Amino acid sequence: MADRSTSRKCLLCRIGYSLVGIAIGVSAFIVWLVVFEHTKATIHIVTFSGLSAVLAAWNLVTHIMHLQDYWRTWLRGLRYFMACGALFSIIAIAGFITYLVLGIKAGIGVTVGSFYISCVWCFITFKWAFLLLLYSRSYRNEFSDLTALLEF
Known part of the structure; x- marks a missing residue:
C-alpha cells in the first residue's frame, strides 16, 4: 500500500501559500x-x-491542524470543512457568473467599481474554497484507515 501522507516540506509550502x-x-x-x-x-x-481572506485563513487552520496531527481526534471536522468548501465554491461560481453577466450588460470597462474586478475576486474566492475542499478531502483520505479502525 502506498504511503499517502503529506510531506512536511509540502505542508510548509501550503502554509506559506495560505x-x-x-x-x-x-x-x-x-x-x-x-x-x-x-x-x-x-x-x-x-x-x-x-x-477570500477568510477562506485562506481557513486553509491555514486546516494545514496547521494537520501539521499538529489534530485531525486524528476530530475526523468529523474534515467532513464539515469539506461541506463548507463546497458551499462557498458554489457561492463563488454563482457570483462570478452574475458579475460577468452584469459587466457585459453594463458595457463598462474595467473601472474602480466595475463588475469585472468582482469577477476576479469571485474567482480567487472560488480558488480558496476549492482548495479547502480538496485539502480536507486529501487529509480525510490519509486517515481513512484510522476511521475504519475507530468504527469497531
Missing part, C-alpha cells in the same frame, strides 16, 4: 474599503476580497 493569500485578501479588503470612497459601488469587491 499566509500569502491572507495578506493579499486583507490588503485588498482594506484598500477597497478605505482608500476608494465609493463604498456603494465597491461593496461587492470588498465582500469577496474579505471572503
Whole structure:
C-alpha cells in the first residue's frame, strides 16, 4: 500500500501559500474599503476580497491542524470543512457568473467599481474554497484507515 501522507516540506509550502493569500485578501479588503470612497459601488469587491481572506485563513487552520496531527481526534471536522468548501465554491461560481453577466450588460470597462474586478475576486474566492475542499478531502483520505479502525 502506498504511503499517502503529506510531506512536511509540502505542508510548509501550503502554509506559506495560505499566509500569502491572507495578506493579499486583507490588503485588498482594506484598500477597497478605505482608500476608494465609493463604498456603494465597491461593496461587492470588498465582500469577496474579505471572503477570500477568510477562506485562506481557513486553509491555514486546516494545514496547521494537520501539521499538529489534530485531525486524528476530530475526523468529523474534515467532513464539515469539506461541506463548507463546497458551499462557498458554489457561492463563488454563482457570483462570478452574475458579475460577468452584469459587466457585459453594463458595457463598462474595467473601472474602480466595475463588475469585472468582482469577477476576479469571485474567482480567487472560488480558488480558496476549492482548495479547502480538496485539502480536507486529501487529509480525510490519509486517515481513512484510522476511521475504519475507530468504527469497531
